[in-house]
Amino acid sequence: MRSFKYRDYRFLWSGTVLHSAALWMQRVAVSWLVWELTHSALFVALSFSLPQVSFVLLGPFVGAVADKINRKFLIIGAQVMMCVGNAGLAVLVYTGSETTWLVILIAMGLGVAMSTYFLSVQAMVFDIVDRKDAMNGLSLWFVGMRAISAVGAIAGGFIIDWVGIWPAFMTASIVYVLAAGTMMLIRHRPKPRTGPTVSVLSDLKDGLRHILGSRELAALLVLTTIAEAFGWGTPSLLAIFASDRVFDVGPRGLGFLNAAFAIGGMVGAAGLAAVGDFRRKGAALAVALVMTAVALAAFSQVPWFALAMVLLIALGAVLAVYDTVNTVLIQGNVGEEMRGRALGAIQIAIGLGPVGPLLMGFAAGFVGVQTAVGMGAAIVLVGAMAVSMAAPGVRRMESG
Numbered sequence: 001m002r003s004f005k006y007r008d009y010r011f012l013w014s015g016t017v018l019h020s021a022a023l024w025m026q027r028v029a030v031s032w033l034v035w036e037l038t039h040s041a042l043f044v045a046l047s048f049s050l051p052q053v054s055f056v057l058l059g060p061f062v063g064a065v066a067d068k069i070n071r072k073f074l075i076i077g078a079q080v081m082m083c084v085g086n087a088g089l090a091v092l093v094y095t096g097s098e099t100t101w102l103v104i105l106i107a108m109g110l111g112v113a114m115s116t117y118f119l120s121v122q123a124m125v126f127d128i129v130d131r132k133d134a135m136n137g138l139s140l141w142f143v144g145m146r147a148i149s150a151v152g153a154i155a156g157g158f159i160i161d162w163v164g165i166w167p168a169f170m171t172a173s174i175v176y177v178l179a180a181g182t183m184m185l186i187r188h189r190p191k192p193r194t195g196p197t198v199s200v201l202s203d204l205k206d207g208l209r210h211i212l213g214s215r216e217l218a219a220l221l222v223l224t225t226i227a228e229a230f231g232w233g234t235p236s237l238l239a240i241f242a243s244d245r246v247f248d249v250g251p252r253g254l255g256f257l258n259a260a261f262a263i264g265g266m267v268g269a270a271g272l273a274a275v276g277d278f279r280r281k282g283a284a285l286a287v288a289l290v291m292t293a294v295a296l297a298a299f300s301q302v303p304w305f306a307l308a309m310v311l312l313i314a315l316g317a318v319l320a321v322y323d324t325v326n327t328v329l330i331q332g333n334v335g336e337e338m339r340g341r342a343l344g345a346i347q348i349a350i351g352l353g354p355v356g357p358l359l360m361g362f363a364a365g366f367v368g369v370q371t372a373v374g375m376g377a378a379i380v381l382v383g384a385m386a387v388s389m390a391a392p393g394v395r396r397m398e399s400g
Contacts, residue, residue: 051111157255229356264316
């Protein structure tokens with residue numbers, strides 16, 4: 001727990017906890033609302049995927065901006081946007097004015113804010129803690145995010161089941177306000193940037209040229225796209241697993257499925273935090289991606305709800321390990337002046353992730369959601385092997 005010696009880190013961590021609770025409550029509410037409106041796996045996948053388009057469109061731009069201005073203000077601005085968006089969804093549902101495409105459009109706006117938030121807050125972790133504490137600090141950040149995510153997902157499911165969807169959106173909106181208030185307590189000031197002042201677009205071009213100019217860093221981005229599309233993309237279809245198509249457990253069950261995935265993320269991040277820094281990070285990354293394929297394949301075929309939750313815990317754990325190690329490797333192999341732009345490149349990979357849920361959602365209409373997710377697991381395994389063969393240096397990478 002060394003990273004808690006940093007005062008500003010404690011506020012960043014606390015704000016992350018509140019933000020994550022609201023985010024997963026929002027995700028449960030959006031997916032269940034779209035399922036009730038359409039009963040279509042494809043539209044549920046769209047409600048998850050289209051908001052992430054902002055990651056590929058805005059990620060590099062936001063990363064370049066985050067290298068120029070105080071990231072604290074970007075974080076707070078993003079949380080205010082998410083507060084307003086959730087309040088708007090609550091009003092629409094309360095008045096009976098919601099339509100599928102309007103809900104998805106608002107969700108896309110929330111995706112813009114989410115992209116800005118995640119890029120800025122991860123970069124700020126590296127600003128606040130010393131480089132030797134980076135793995136510990138990022139792992140603890142993931143622990144806080146995943147632990148409360150489970151609470152938010154379960155709470156969202158129960159609120160929907162007890163009083164309806166609009167109170168879940170309104171509760172999320174209030175929690176976003178609390179998160180923004182906590183972030184305001186951070187006193188961090190960015191170090192002045194050295195060198196000539198150039199435009200954001202020039203920064204963006206330089207950052208992308210630097211990242212893509214390295215075979216290993218480019219390979220990490222490809223692997224991130226695969227993990228995001230078919231690993232992190234799985235929760236986009238959990239509403240169908242919770243429906244009478246598979247487990248028939250309703251919104252409460254949907255909350256528990258999302259919570260299991262979040263708890264797994266907490267377990268994986270906590271394990272890394274306990275281990276601290278270690279060598280052979282590139283090899284660990286490859287193992288985590290193979291284990292992702294195994295857990296995903298098993299989850300897709302299991303017939304029992306309880307066992308499905310166990311497998312989602314395993315899936316969340318290995319993906320959290322992958323995400324943390326991947327971020328540390330990328331951040332540790334670029335200069336300090338390019339941290340924001342490096343994370344912007346990661347956002348591009350994340351932004352391409354919606355291809356996975358869309359493919360699985362489309363396939364689910366023909367072969368069923370379980371078979372579609374199983375196909376996604378096969379793509380993860382084949383993709384990991386192909387990239388590993390094309391860039392064998394990834395397995396030997398360290399964080400600098």
